[in-house]
Amino acid sequence: MNEDDRDHQVPRVSKVEERERLLAQAMAHAEALDAQFRVLPAGDPRHGAWKSPLALLFFLLAVVVAVAPPSWVAGPPPPSIQEQELERGLRAAIYLQALQVEAFRARTGRLPEDLAELPTPAPGLSLVRSNTRVFQISGRRPGGAMLVYDSAHPEPEFAAAGAAWAGELRP
């Protein structure tokens, strides 16, 4: 309602017939407007009908790119740890523990009860003592098979796994 409407004196409608007539006019006007937008003129193409298929196409493309991104989207793969690298890590960890066991034995004159007795036990490894000198340390390979270090006959691969940092140290 603007200023003109407020200033304009609207005559009061008091008669029932007048109110019904005005209501009928308003309803007719509303129905006319509704009909105008409900029925499209013949031959007039519906605007925006192409947008839904386009949106669906973009959406499907987004799903495809998200699920299986092409190489130009994914880029170079991030570095991952290969199975042989995990096995080398297991050998290195076992070798490091074997060095600790030897140091423990040299320091205390006995083998540790288990690896938890060492200052820094590696996770996932277990110790078995054959006698007062000989021990085995085992861990599970990535494939599930066991890898065993035998202090009586250590495989050279263990020392090779720790050669870079162990230097001349040998258990």
Added chain:
Amino acid sequence: MTGTDPRRGMAVGDVLVVLSLLALAFSVAYPRIERARLRDEVEQAVIKVQEAVDAAERFRADLGRWPEPMGEGMTPTDLAPYLPGGFSFAAEGYRLKLDVWETAETAPPMEVPESPPSKESAPLPDLTQAQPEVRFGSMASVSVASDDPLLLAGLLDHFGAGRSFVHADRWTMVFASVPGR
């Protein structure tokens, strides 16, 4: 009544197109965002590892011993003065740990010089001299424990497989090996 309004249908179509375009743009950008996040995380971890190693080596150069190791993610208290301000062994997504490993080297037994037996004061042979001599050395390592294998792989890729390895949920690098004396 207004649901069939063609002008309203166009508005919904516009919104759908914009949303699907946004989804497409995000799906294209997401791998790059993830790669950048991983690269940043690895770089931060590399910096932390190098700072911890530098601090430990300066500690040893000053005091002649390694700092006392603490638990995973806990900064060794005696190493703290050698670390940059605000440095923490516990970071978001990973935990550092400094370890000191004792090593025992067995030296070849000392050779007792053979001398002709003398009549006077022939001492009994000291059998302990014949035992191999044990020399205790030490190794120091730094490890990063994380549930994110990509972070561990990134550290292994950066520092190389020569001095470092990945076992279980941690990457470990032996950065010093001091032979026994």
